[in-house]
Amino acid sequence: MEIKALDNVYGNYCTVRPNFFDFLEADVSKIFGEKGAFIVFNIFNSQKEEDELYIEDIFRLVRSVISAYPNVYGFILGTNDIIITFPNYNFADIEKISYKVEANLNNRINTFENSHIQLNKFILQYDQEITSVEDFYELLFNNAIRLEENREVSRKKIKRIIHMFTNNIRNTLHSYKYANELAFIDDVSGISNHRAGKLFLSKLMEEHIENRKGFGIMFIDGDNLKRYNNISYDAGNQMIRNLSSIIKDSIRSEDKVFRWLSGDEFVVIVREIDELNTLKLAERVRRAVESKTKNYIYPTTISIGVTHYPSDGKTFNDVINRAEKANAYAKSIGKNRVIKWNVSMNE
Incomplete structure (x- = not known):
């Protein structure tokens, strides 16, 4: 044979x-x-x-x-x-x-x-x-x-x-x-990965055609987490796991968190929520990370860029890319903050 x-x-x-x-x-x-x-x-x-x-x-x-x-x-x-x-x-x-x-x-x-x-x-x-x-x-x-x-x-x-x-x-x-x-689980953090996130987001967009219910997106990036990688590879991975747990514990049971493309990037998708409450939930996540890591070797913070579907984009790429731009803007003005995307960030 x-x-x-x-x-x-x-x-x-x-x-x-x-x-x-x-x-x-x-x-x-x-x-x-x-x-x-x-x-x-x-x-x-x-x-x-x-x-x-x-x-x-x-x-x-x-x-x-x-x-x-x-x-x-x-x-x-x-x-x-x-x-x-x-x-x-x-x-x-x-x-x-x-x-x-x-x-x-x-x-x-x-x-x-x-x-x-x-x-x-x-x-x-x-x-x-x-x-x-x-x-x-x-x-x-x-x-x-x-x-x-x-x-x-x-x-x-x-x-x-x-x-x-x-x-x-x-x-x-x-x-x-x-x-x-x-295929769909991140092997470091144990949470769903970006492939699963893309499928989930696409499903919500299809459902919106019938139920007309919007949802929010948080693009989360750790501030200065590279310091843990400088300690060791295992320390960096453990910090990713800790951050995953804090984010999961800070959102609602119906919301989903995904580890995104690079090391300390996460995307949270919050269902059936308006823009104002999306921002309030993002602020809760930011405060939780700051509070629960304050006694770590290196206290950690996160920057969060927020978009809302469908007001901030009609396609998958639009809502994700704009949330990422809002995140980049948050980092550029001092980190450790929540920023909602607006049209001026395209310039």
Whole structure:
């Protein structure tokens, strides 16, 4: 299962460890063909954190064995199910390869120290074309109940298939949530980042078309926070976290704070509020930072530029850029103050 062989199957989705995402995105007609067989290896009885590393090792071993055969594909479904597909192979060859894979896996598992990992194998031959992931799971279900004299065995097969499918979905959702956190959560402060802020702001603008409710924007920049970076990188990051917490504690529960593009920049979006109360809330945030940091090694202040939608701009860029200009003006006249944007700042 060389990487270059898989490129033709699912293009950019190819990874060193093809998973359930890759399986869903794969060209199913190619990985199953018009007939053939597939094997599901279930790694069970995992009891320790180290076993996760062993499972990775197991999949690498599977990949190394099947790489010797053309048009054989492998995926990890969930955390402990490995599926190998043999499109258009005859069953005699499939059994030989299956035996080789299983023997190598068992030999490898026996070398794991203090591990209780065990291996189950489920092999299914088919002679109809599989054109979708739905076809694949339907085939599994049908096989579990067809010509099965022992109902208890049939029930266990169905239960196992359902467990495999739901576990795959659960792990897919977990991966999605993790990817979402990487994309929209700032890793230093732990609050939402500028990507999330842009999406939230765009959503409010769309809602304004129907509800006609305005909102305020605060562009916040720390005054002289570089002194903490001069102490150490960790001290600078800790100050960012402290500042994030103070800002969050100073605004209303329905308001949102985002870490913006550079180190000590934040944007606060305050919903359903008029211009006057936006300024009052911004002043509350400014005072809170000044008060709560007065006993720090370096007492900290912030400058805040304020705009209001839609009176100060009809587009995303307008309201953000003008809030930033108001912030720059606040810094230019002495810092530690709240300034509302006005047209003269464009000059």
